Amino acid sequence: MQEIKIFHAAIKDIPAMALKIKAENKKIIGHLCSYTPEEIIHAAGFHPFRLFSSKSDIVLAENHLQAYCCSLVRGVLEDSLSGKLDFIDGTVFPHTCDSIQRLSDIWRMNKKYGFFADVILPVKLNTDSARTYMIDVLTKFKKEVETAAETKITDDDLNASIKTFNLIRKNLSAIYALQSQKPGIIKGSDLYALVKGSMIMDKNEVADLLPLIADNLEKMDTPETEGKRIVVSGSICDSPDIYTAIEDAGGIVVGDDLCTGQRWFDGEIDEKNTNPVNAIADRLMTRIICPAKHKGTTLRGENIVSLAKENRADGVIFILLKFCDPHAFDYPWLKDFLEKEGIKTMLIEIDDQQQSSGQLSTRFETFIHMI
Amino acid sequence: MQDKSSDKSAEKRKIKSAKIMREIMTTYYLDALTAGQNSKQVAWITSGGPVEPLVAMDIIPVYPENHSAMIGASKMGEDLCSKAEDMGYSSDLCSYARADISCSIVKGGPLGGLPKPDMLICCNNICGTVLKWYEIQARLYKVPLFILDTPVCHTQYSPEIAKYVQAQVKEYIIFLEKITKRDFDYDRMVKVGKLAVEAQKLWKKILNTTANKPSPMSAFDAFFFLALIVTLRGTQTAVDFYTKLLEEMEQRIKEDISIIPDEKYRLLWDNLPLWYQLKWLSNKFSDHNACLVADTYTTAWCSALNYTDENDFLNSIAQAYTRIYLNIGIDQMADQVLDMIKFYDVDGFIMHSNRSCKPYSFGQMDIMKIVQEKAKIPVLMIEADMVDPRSFSQSQVETRIDAFMEIIKQRSN
Numbered sequence: 001m002q003e004i005k006i007f008h009a010a011i012k013d014i015p016a017m018a019l020k021i022k023a024e025n026k027k028i029i030g031h032l033c034s035y036t037p038e039e040i041i042h043a044a045g046f047h048p049f050r051l052f053s054s055k056s057d058i059v060l061a062e063n064h065l066q067a068y069c070c071s072l073v074r075g076v077l078e079d080s081l082s083g084k085l086d087f088i089d090g091t092v093f094p095h096t097c098d099s100i101q102r103l104s105d106i107w108r109m110n111k112k113y114g115f116f117a118d119v120i121l122p123v124k125l126n127t128d129s130a131r132t133y134m135i136d137v138l139t140k141f142k143k144e145v146e147t148a149a150e151t152k153i154t155d156d157d158l159n160a161s162i163k164t165f166n167l168i169r170k171n172l173s174a175i176y177a178l179q180s181q182k183p184g185i186i187k188g189s190d191l192y193a194l195v196k197g198s199m200i201m202d203k204n205e206v207a208d209l210l211p212l213i214a215d216n217l218e219k220m221d222t223p224e225t226e227g228k229r230i231v232v233s234g235s236i237c238d239s240p241d242i243y244t245a246i247e248d249a250g251g252i253v254v255g256d257d258l259c260t261g262q263r264w265f266d267g268e269i270d271e272k273n274t275n276p277v278n279a280i281a282d283r284l285m286t287r288i289i290c291p292a293k294h295k296g297t298t299l300r301g302e303n304i305v306s307l308a309k310e311n312r313a314d315g316v317i318f319i320l321l322k323f324c325d326p327h328a329f330d331y332p333w334l335k336d337f338l339e340k341e342g343i344k345t346m347l348i349e350i351d352d353q354q355q356s357s358g359q360l361s362t363r364f365e366t367f368i369h370m371i
Numbered sequence: 372m373q374d375k376s377s378d379k380s381a382e383k384r385k386i387k388s389a390k391i392m393r394e395i396m397t398t399y400y401l402d403a404l405t406a407g408q409n410s411k412q413v414a415w416i417t418s419g420g421p422v423e424p425l426v427a428m429d430i431i432p433v434y435p436e437n438h439s440a441m442i443g444a445s446k447m448g449e450d451l452c453s454k455a456e457d458m459g460y461s462s463d464l465c466s467y468a469r470a471d472i473s474c475s476i477v478k479g480g481p482l483g484g485l486p487k488p489d490m491l492i493c494c495n496n497i498c499g500t501v502l503k504w505y506e507i508q509a510r511l512y513k514v515p516l517f518i519l520d521t522p523v524c525h526t527q528y529s530p531e532i533a534k535y536v537q538a539q540v541k542e543y544i545i546f547l548e549k550i551t552k553r554d555f556d557y558d559r560m561v562k563v564g565k566l567a568v569e570a571q572k573l574w575k576k577i578l579n580t581t582a583n584k585p586s587p588m589s590a591f592d593a594f595f596f597l598a599l600i601v602t603l604r605g606t607q608t609a610v611d612f613y614t615k616l617l618e619e620m621e622q623r624i625k626e627d628i629s630i631i632p633d634e635k636y637r638l639l640w641d642n643l644p645l646w647y648q649l650k651w652l653s654n655k656f657s658d659h660n661a662c663l664v665a666d667t668y669t670t671a672w673c674s675a676l677n678y679t680d681e682n683d684f685l686n687s688i689a690q691a692y693t694r695i696y697l698n699i700g701i702d703q704m705a706d707q708v709l710d711m712i713k714f715y716d717v718d719g720f721i722m723h724s725n726r727s728c729k730p731y732s733f734g735q736m737d738i739m740k741i742v743q744e745k746a747k748i749p750v751l752m753i754e755a756d757m758v759d760p761r762s763f764s765q766s767q768v769e770t771r772i773d774a775f776m777e778i779i780k781q782r783s784n
């Protein structure tokens with residue numbers, strides 16, 4: 001599909017794509033978390049841009065972060081220090097995990113880009129006081145962005161951005177649902193490109209393209225190819241090869257619980273809410289939860305079980321980044337929850353830097369044959 | 372064999388209060404272990420959590436982190452950590468958490484496991500690890516979990532943060548009332564608050580005695596004496612004990628009794644200790660005539676003092692517990708380190724790059740650079756872990772300490 005190619009092209013040469021955005025006189029604001037209130041950045045006329053590591057060798061970041069820090073955090077810092085991110089005009093750090101917390105300090109102390117903001121969101125997402133705090137933090141962030149953009153973000157501006165993002169979310173959800181209904185209708189690497197592309201490309205362009213893709217997929221028949229239905233779970237999976245390796249091993253990814261997947265586009269913002277900041281806060285409080293946040297002690301387990309069931313998964317593959325604490329703490333009990341329901345699981349620990357999927361292939365094959 | 376006179380001087384150098392402290396801790400753990408029989412409730416709480424309301428409600432606080440440190444010190448860390456790995460927990464996770472999680476299942480460790488909690492109190496001012504760890508224990512023990520969410524003060528304690536944490540302090544009280552089915556005792560809270568402040572003031576004075584040359588105690592002693600300020604803060608027992616300990620230190624200074632025989636060099640330590648290697652490490656330094664006079668870890672238990680109002684304790688908890696050492700930006704941490712370097716007049720800075728504790732260890736390299744530039748003293752970074760000895764290479768660390776001490780000796784000549 002031609003539209004999908006645009007996404008592939010964008011993620012293949014990210015700096016080139018960024019320059020295109022800059023040419024439109026837009027400032028690029030980098031961020032590292034699916035909880036970033038992108039609508040606020042977008043409403044100020046800035047371009048919210050999810051940072052990924054270019055996977056260069058770690059050289060300069062060695063002077064700031066020990067080897068037992070996750071490869072995403074080290075990789076992105078490396079890119080920053082080596083000048084690979086010089087196209088960004090600012091950075092936003094929502095509080096995520098301990099590693100991001102310190103990355104934010106190091107980043108701020110390096111004073112590389114014009115705009116810098118810590119958006120210290122609540123960790124608890126299940127109390128009234130946390131919701132009030134969430135709204136307070138977003139309101140404050142809105143002011144900071146307004147100052148940086150030298151503009152006032154009106155409710156209309158925000159509502160327009162909310163609409164755009166909702167459209168993106170709705171269509172990505174639809175595409176995922178179609179893949180689950182008609183497995184194999186879209187290649188894993190294409191799905192990956194759509195989500196990653198949506199996180200970095202011009203939002204209006206994305207909002208235009210995704211519905212076309214969804215429409216096309218809607219019209220397509222279920223492909224003949226058979227495969228075991230797989231749900232993947234983890235932090236980020238920034239490697240198309242992993243998707244391909246799963247397919248080569250006889251699996252089809254029919255759903256995910258990933259930062260670079262459903263966790264980013266889950267849940268729409270209520271467009272009828274007359275207070276757009278509150279509406280943004282409410283989505284952040286209710287969308288599918290990340291392990292660095294808290295909402296009861298069993299919710300993630302229930303989520304992964306229902307995700308697996310709804311998508312009639314034959315198995316769940318946990319793809320965790322090495323040294324990622326929040327996910328590593330959740331893995332043993334999520335696995336238990338799934339296995340109690342008779343759903344088989346496998347775990348792979350990867351390094352964001354590592355690109356070869358050779359070894360993984362054999363492990364995927366063994367697992368997929370077994371389920 | 373040592374001769375009689377050095378035996379004698381070693382005896383003189385021993386800190387007498389250590390014995391009393393051991394007795395107090397034994398009594399405390401016995402009380403905790405028999406809580407059920409005495410129809411008392413037990414709360415597990417994180418080391419940075421506000422314990423005072425528990426004390427005011429007669430709930431026995433138990434600290435899994437302190438217990439994990441004991442596991443480390445009794446060299447049971449490797450076994451328990453690897454058992455957690457067998458349960459699926461990555462070896463890259465905090466070894467306090469790993470040791471405690473597996474101990475809850477296998478009932479191992481020096482005490483045969485901690486008393487079962489009636490509730491869990493988790494304050495995330497130290498790390499995100501405790502959140503995940505307490506969620507695990509809440510599922511295992513099926514008990515209520517209260518989370519005090521203290522947003523990180525990268526650059527400031529903002530009005531939004533203040534409002535949020537203050538609201539949660541109220542929720543905390545309501546939570547305790549619900550679980551105990553008793554009204555909160557505000558009068559008792561006032562007394563407990565005063566005792567907590569008093570104990571922290573004493574603790575600070577005790578730590579400050581090491582500014583004396585030679586130092587009457589070392590950071591190794593502080594690691595040991597820390598247990599009370601953590602576990603029994605808010606009680607008369609802690610105040611009485613630290614009053615005596617302070618007297619002992621002052622007496623030692625008067626009599627010129629130093630903790631190491633011939634103190635020539637003074638060092639500052641960063642991060643948690645290596646619980647399983649305290650003795651070796653302390654001998655290692657003293658062989659070089661170096662005394663670890665202070666550390667950032669035990670000092671963290673007086674940092675709340677800056678923001679605590681002893682006459683309005685409950686209302687000052689929010690700020691005091693949010694603005695602690697680990698919950699601030701690296702640049703502010705570096706400032707505190709620089710202050711300590713000056714106050715204790717140290718010749719070198721040793722940083723334990725601790726695989727277990729990411730919020731403490733990431734940023735150390737930046738702090739190191741700041742210290743080198745501003746304080747112009749040598750800095751050594753050693754890689755290890757506080758409880759799990761598998762990440763520690765004795766020979767490597769030994770060589771590095773020897774080389775580091777050479778530099779310090781040359782500089783002072």
Ligand code: SF4
Pocket residue numbers: 070071072073096097098099100235236292321323324325326327
């Ligand atoms: S992968 Fe894990 S450790 Fe790394 S930034 Fe994400 S949540 Fe943090």
Ligand code: SF4
Pocket residue numbers: 436465466467468497498499500501643727728729730731
């Ligand atoms: S050692 Fe560090 S990571 Fe572990 S519980 Fe303590 S503060 Fe948290």
